[in-house]
Amino acid sequence: MKAKAMKTKMTKTKVMKTKRKKRAAKPVEPGTKVVKTTGKMRAAMPAMPVAPGTEVDLEKLRESALKTYESLRNAEKDDFTQEQKEEYWRNRHLARTAWELAENAAFANLVEEQKRRLPEVAASNARLAKDAQATADALAVMNLVSASLGVLAEVITLLGRVVPI
Amino acid sequence: MRTTGRGANTRMLATGNANSFHTCRRLYLGVALPLGTVLVLSGCAATQVKRAEQVGEVGKTYANALTLAGDEAMASSITFSLAEIRKERTGGAFRTPEDRSKAIKNQIETLEQRQQLVETSNHLLALLAEYFASLEQFAKLDISTSFEAATGGLVDSINKVGKAVENNPKANAKISNAERTALAKLSGLVARQVHGQAVAKVLERDAPMIGTQLRLMTKLLETYSKWINDRSGMELEEFYRDHVVKPFVATEELPGSWDQDVRRYLQGTSLSEQITKAQDAGERMERFWAGYLAGEISITYLVADLKDLEKLIQAVSDFRKAHADASAGKPQ
DSSP states (O other): OOHHHHHHHHHHHHHHHHHHHHHSSOOOOTTTTOOOOOOHHHHHOOOOOTTTHHHHHHHHHHHHHHHHHHHHHSSOOOOOOOOHHHHHHHHHHHHHHHHHHHHHHHHHHHHHHHHTTTTHHHHHHHHHHHHHHHHHHHHHHHHHHHHHHHHHHHHHHHHHSSSSO | OOOOHHHHHHHHHHSSSSSHHHHHHHHIIIIIHHHHHHHHHHHHHHHHHHHHHHHHHHHHHHHHHHHHHHHHHHHHHHHHHHHHHHHHHHTTTOOHHHHHHHHHHHHHHHHHHHHHHHHHHHHHHHHHHHHHHHHHHHHHHHHHHHHHHHHHHHHHHHHHHHHHHTOEEEEEEEEEEEHHHHHHHHHHHHHHHHHHHHHHHHHHHHHHHHHHHHHHHHHHHHHHHHHHHHHHHHHHHHIIIIIHHHHSSSSOOTTTTHHEEEEEEEHHHHHHHHHHTTHHHHHHHHHHHHHTTTTOOOOOHHHHHHHHHHHHHHHHHHHHHHHHHTTTTTOO
């Protein structure tokens, strides 16, 4: 009996230690609700949003490239030697290229976001088409019932002539 | 519905026409009462339909204006880049033929990438415009007339069956003409009400999608406005320095085109300011949507706003072309 109690105590301690280890490996802030995610849940989750700051970073990059380019454009180049002038135009070309590429990168990010949202638009389009079809179907059913009753009336009249009731 | 009581018959005969009494009472109980209720409700249905029509119209106009803005922003990028690379080449930025070959190759690649991105974005916008157009069409779908006609036909068929079953071509119709008309109208009103509810449901269902897309469209408009404005701003600044200030400060006689150059500069500045203001159109659209969800329905100002945006894009395009022609020395 005593041995069994000892064994249970040891097992409990082992479990507690393992739990502590697990907690230590993944610290959870107090008050945070921990939900275990299953494979199914992960599959149902929407696509990961863009890492925070990406859009802002690209915008900052664009802004800083533009500023560099603008400052080069505004530079007074009248007193430059021929060599300095060539150097100036090379730098200006590089700054403009950097600015245009930064603009493209920021815009590509935006278009990517548009693409990510495309399924929502497509789904709404499809549902709307379905709704319009349902309305048309309801009307068609009304017309069909009306036509069927008309045919039924003709059949009854015809039968009445052939087989006197 | 047949009256068999003697007293009732006498009363009806005393009033004049038994059939009309029947018809009136049945009409009142069976049709007029629900008709009144439906008439009250149809007011709400009409509002919902109107709201959906407006959202459809605004969304479609906004998407079209953005497509135009994208095309203009692209054209502005090409004009600017080509003018700049020409200056850089003249200034001696590319020493060897290899340098020049590499520079033009890179430039074309950058512009091609941008062109592809704008085309993709426009394509995605077209799908959104299609949604808004469908929404407008769905809201405008006048099903009440069709339902009135269908119900009228249905009533006629019921009457035909009734006559056929009685095996008497002279038998009275089960549903009188007055009832037939009232029933058809009632069905039309009910159909309108049901349609109004369906439209409201669509708007409620798609509200998150519309909100997200409006936010994206705001960002697109901001981007395009920046592309246009940054370039025109830099060009104007240079133009002002070289064609307005420098000749005036110099001791030589002012060139004959100086007045015209000042005018061109002023026109460009005014357009630049308008583009900056146009950037706010996106935010106004988002505000409209928030207000719309809260129950506001007046959008007339917004449609006018978007039409103004289209006009502004056209003006910017004309100015850019005129400026490019002037820079290249072409006659205007």
